[in-house]
Amino acid sequence: MDTEHPAPPTGAAATGHDQDPPDPRRWRLLVFVALAQFMVLLDTTVVNLALPAIQTDLAASATATEWFLTGYILCFGGLMLLGGRTADRWGRRRTFLLGAALFTAASLLCALADGAGLLIAARALQGCGAAFLSPAAMSLVTTTFPHGRERTTALAVWAALAGLGGTLGVVAGGLITDTLSWRWIFYINLPFGLAAVTGVLLLTSGRREPATPGSRPDALGALTVTTGLAALVYALVNIQDHGWDSTAYVIAPALAAAALLTTFTVVELRAADPLMPMRMFATRSLTTAAVGRVLTSAVQAAVLFLSSYYLQRTLGYSTLRSGFAFLPLGVAAIAVTAPATRVMHRLGPRPVYLAGAAGSVLGLLLLTAAPQHGHYLPHILPALLVLGVAMQCCGIPVNVHGVSDIPEHQQGIASGVLVSAFQIGASLGLATVATSALSRTTAQLSQGTAPAAAWLDGLHLGFWITTGIAVLNLINAALGLPGRQPATDTARAPQAA
Numbered sequence: 012m013d014t015e016h017p018a019p020p021t022g023a024a025a026t027g028h029d030q031d032p033p034d035p036r037r038w039r040l041l042v043f044v045a046l047a048q049f050m051v052l053l054d055t056t057v058v059n060l061a062l063p064a065i066q067t068d069l070a071a072s073a074t075a076t077e078w079f080l081t082g083y084i085l086c087f088g089g090l091m092l093l094g095g096r097t098a099d100r101w102g103r104r105r106t107f108l109l110g111a112a113l114f115t116a117a118s119l120l121c122a123l124a125d126g127a128g129l130l131i132a133a134r135a136l137q138g139c140g141a142a143f144l145s146p147a148a149m150s151l152v153t154t155t156f157p158h159g160r161e162r163t164t165a166l167a168v169w170a171a172l173a174g175l176g177g178t179l180g181v182v183a184g185g186l187i188t189d190t191l192s193w194r195w196i197f198y199i200n201l202p203f204g205l206a207a208v209t210g211v212l213l214l215t216s217g218r219r220e221p222a223t224p225g226s227r228p229d230a231l232g233a234l235t236v237t238t239g240l241a242a243l244v245y246a247l248v249n250i251q252d253h254g255w256d257s258t259a260y261v262i263a264p265a266l267a268a269a270a271l272l273t274t275f276t277v278v279e280l281r282a283a284d285p286l287m288p289m290r291m292f293a294t295r296s297l298t299t300a301a302v303g304r305v306l307t308s309a310v311q312a313a314v315l316f317l318s319s320y321y322l323q324r325t326l327g328y329s330t331l332r333s334g335f336a337f338l339p340l341g342v343a344a345i346a347v348t349a350p351a352t353r354v355m356h357r358l359g360p361r362p363v364y365l366a367g368a369a370g371s372v373l374g375l376l377l378l379t380a381a382p383q384h385g386h387y388l389p390h391i392l393p394a395l396l397v398l399g400v401a402m403q404c405c406g407i408p409v410n411v412h413g414v415s416d417i418p419e420h421q422q423g424i425a426s427g428v429l430v431s432a433f434q435i436g437a438s439l440g441l442a443t444v445a446t447s448a449l450s451r452t453t454a455q456l457s458q459g460t461a462p463a464a465a466w467l468d469g470l471h472l473g474f475w476i477t478t479g480i481a482v483l484n485l486i487n488a489a490l491g492l493p494g495r496q497p498a499t500d501t502a503r504a505p506q507a508a
Contacts, residue, residue: 089241
């Protein structure tokens with residue numbers, strides 16, 4: 012994602028003579044960096060299934076329980092670009108270690124919380140840590156591995172572990188809460204966080220990473236983008252519970268977000284040393300990847316939500332059984348990682364992204380036909396397998412393609428843009444689809460429709476809306492990605508910004 016500096020070259024292929032030799036510890040470093048990202052994404056989903064137990068144990072109100080999730084999401088989404096810029100200016104290694112240490116310490120506070128207020132505060136600290144950890148981790152990968160085959164492989168491994176974290180979180184939340192205690196969903200972060208911090212410290216010892224000097228901190232840009240993104244995320248997460256027409260919870264924060272982000276754009280265009288150089292978005296690869304991340308994450312979040320409701324409301328599955336039902340989706344994503352990466356090495360990102368976007372449409376069309384008296388094996392499993400493959404085939408190309416033409420000194424902010432796009436897409440997709448599906452179900456129930464049929468009608472509407480989002484992703488893949496040369500082992504130097 013982006014950074015700022017006077018520019019080392021980008022674009023055309025450079026020879027290995029123009030670059031330092033690759034770090035011989037880079038593959039071991041990838042393990043620990045990816046472990047930290049796995050921890051963040053596991054935590055993002057693992058909490059959901061534990062919320063009823065947390066609410067009961069802490070005697071929390073419904074509003075407080077909602078803030079166990081909202082506080083985390085607001086801090087994570089709102090501070091993401093600042094985290095990416097900090098990585099570019101202060102150093103990726105330092106920013107990663109700060110974010111990972113803060114996230115791990117906040118996880119311990121969550122596990123020890125004896126009241127709703129403390130848990131909300133600790134979850135907000137977790138979100139702050141994640142906002143600095145995630146873009147710094149991704150930019151560590153993109154700057155450690157030379158452009159071409161190695162970077163493509165590293166980002167594919169990154170995407171596979173990230174997808175596994177999100178999928179396992181659905182299972183782990185119910186399993187840990189049922190067998191141990193909800194507190195253990197936070198305790199499990201401690202070994203992951205400590206291992207990641209220790210591994211990165213040891214493997215990057217001696218690495219020179221001077222801070223990037225700037226003319227002066229872009230305080231107004233940081234303030235407006237952070238508060239603007241936080242207001243936008245707040246509006247999005249409240250749509251499901253309060254509806255699109257809620258002035259206090261949706262309309263007012265959405266208008267505030269629009270005003271703040273517009274102000275941020277004006278400030279960045281005029282700043283001598285901006286937080287986020289707007290010329291970055293003239294780079295077609297980053298813009299296409301950001302749009303792809305928004306649409307892909309919107310589809311993924313909607314599929315998990317709608318399919319979970321179908322399994323529980325229509326097929327009568329328990330929460331834990333529903334979590335295990337999603338495991339094939341994660342397994343399929345991991346299984347396709349290596350072949351998709353090989354295709355990208357040979358043909359570039361376009362065919363993989365196109366195949367993934369088309370597969371998403373196909374998988375969703377299968378779900379739109381799920382019947383009221385259906386069964387998991389014929390009606391859900393094939394769609395989940397197709398969607399697991401498709402989501403991974405969308406995710407890997409946009410990760411690789413998004414940073415391919417960005418100078419090294421702007422990799423942190425570029426990573427922040429992509430991670431922000433993922434968060435916003437997931438929030439927007441879930442809000443849109445969940446609100447539409449639940450509104451249709453409520454309307455059907457008010458007309459006297461049987462509950463099972465009413466739920467199915469609402470879920471079918473949600474699946475059709477999600478199919479429309481997948482079609483937009485297919486259009487982005489077709490129009491946004493130019494024909495590119497296959498990835499090679501030759502490193503490219505970054506072009507001037």
